[in-house]
């Protein structure tokens with residue numbers, strides 16, 4: 041066995057490998073700590089995908105619905121079936137009446153004396169009115185009407201304008217914020233509470249390395265986080281990536297750093313997890329609502345817009361959307377970049393001043 | 399470098415007040431290079447506060463401090479490289495393994511043994527890849543020791559290194575501390591265990607209310623109370639209760655005190671005190687139910703000086 045005295049003779053300088061650099065070690069340890077926390081993994085990687093998949097399916101654009109109607113004579117049914125958007129059932133009069141009353145069909149077509157047709161439907165119901173127009177068009181065309189103006193339909197279903205396209209950048213922004221703030225906040229407060237921070241400060245560890253290691257490990261995870269969500273969006277829903285990927289990466293890094301600085305500030309003095317999580321929620325909650333994650337922030341009144349635009353999450357999401365959906369370049373995103381940079385600088389300087397090292 | 403200074407640590411008139419308590423109250427300490435110095439005292443005496451001021455973790459309100467010929471104001475970075483520190487209550491990260499943790503601490507120091515060597519030193523080789531969360535209390539304490547030794551320190555601070563350990567784990571840690579001491583380096587340690595202090599420490603300071611109330615080698619401290627033996631006994635019954643007043647006047651008895659149910663007599667001459675005690679008991683008609691004696695220990699020094707036990711909770 042080795043002797044503490046013997047090691048003195050074998051004093052050796054640390055190996056030159058970069059892996060034994062304190063910053064590399066601190067970052068590695070942070071990263072491992074995160075990987076070994078299954079709950080954190082779930083919230084950061086799995087949850088956004090589940091959310092995107094759920095919302096993407098709930099709000100997917102369906103092909104226009106086929107309307108169910110009924111006719112009481114075979115001739116009428118035959119004529120109505122020329123219209124593809126109608127699902128025509130032929131029924132005896134009594135059954136047809138009942139189906140209309142129950143809302144099983146939107147419209148009932150009955151032959152009238154003299155070759156006419158009577159449409160029975162609820163005119164306060166949009167489906168009834170749509171069925172009335174479609175049925176009438178089919179009957180008139182079947183009777184030989186020729187439309188004087190030729191028209192073409194072009195449907196708005198292309199990628200980039202659907203709800204899921206709006207949603208993915210929003211979720212990405214929300215995820216950047218959540219993982220940065222929770223990641224920083226809990227890790228820092230936990231190590232302060234367990235006196236681990238004090239123990240590290242008792243070594244020759246340079247203190248700025250400690251803070252830097254949080255930012256670096258954040259960036260390492262960012263690659264995975266952003267990559268997973270965007271790949272999922274692109275593969276499962278064909279969400280477009282119209283802007284430059286390098287710009288997108290830069291925006292994600294900037295956003296993540298700003299949120300990390302905010303997280304650092306939130307965690308700079310708190311001694312208990314409860315105090316820290318209360319603060320974190322108080323900071324994040326307004327942004328979840330105001331910053332346009334799930335619906336456009338334009339819906340809030342005009343007087344609130346300057347404040348909403350100054351929030352870091354609004355800036356991050358707006359910039360991500362403009363990059364991904366409109367292919368905007370960095371020059372067009374300067375206002376958002378400015379907001380994020382300002383938050384980064386202000387929060388980081390404040391956090392350095394306020395940070396409690398024990 | 400010139401010849402090593404005689405004192406590895408010199409503290410003068412140290413003072414530290416928290417909101418409502420004076421934790422350290424004009425403390426002086428001089429710890430010689432190469433000695434193992436023990437700080438003893440009841441809970442709240444100010445031991446940890448003193449240690450942390452010396453470790454540069456807490457700022458004193460006033461007083462001066464010189465360690466290894468340096469001061470915290472001007473040589474903090476150099477000092478840190480030469481100190482090994484174990485804090486009273488640090489929880490290392492549960493999710494990390496022993497090896498990962500030691501590697502991390504090693505990376506902060508310019509020189510020292512390799513992580514594997516330190517782990518071998520504290521006999522945790524088999525646990526190198528175990529998560530800290532799965533270690534026993536004794537193994538965690540040894541890991542804390544490894545983290546303190548990883549920079550090959552010249553001065554080791556140990557704040558209650560064996561509290562909560564079973565006797566065998568304590569003995570293993572004592573071995574480690576003794577080997578460190580044998581290599582000529584300095585240790586400042588706190589403990590609530592008298593046997594630990596008597597075995598490890600060259601000199602001891604007993605603290606109470608932020609002050610040193612006694613200082614010396616264990617032998618000197620015991621001699622200082624002028625008592626060689628302690629007689630503990632139980633006597634009397636509900637019908638014939640014991641009156642301890644006359645015991646004070648017995649031959650060779652220094653002091654008598656009641657001690658939850660039994661009685662403790664501090665005596666200078668056992669061979670005269672015990673027969674005198676037996677005579678007195680039969681005079682009072684109080685039957686003796688229990689009798690024990692032991693040589694005076696640090697515990698008795700402490701009780702004599704403060705009227706309290708070191709481990710009073």
Ligand SMILES: Nc1ncnc2c1ncn2[C@@H]1O[C@H](COP(=O)(O)OP(=O)(O)OP(=O)(O)O)[C@@H](O)[C@H]1O
Nearest residue numbers: 416417419421439440441442443444445446447448
């Ligand atoms: N951060 C603090 N804030 C306020 N009071 C404190 C703080 N740290 C210690 N104290 C008080 O200072 C006094 C000395 O505490 P200290 O921890 O130094 O005692 P100790 O001798 O190490 O006790 P123990 O044997 O229980 O470890 C106590 O009364 C304690 O309550």
Ligand SMILES: [Mg+2]
Nearest residue numbers: 445446447486
């Ligand atoms: Mg203490």
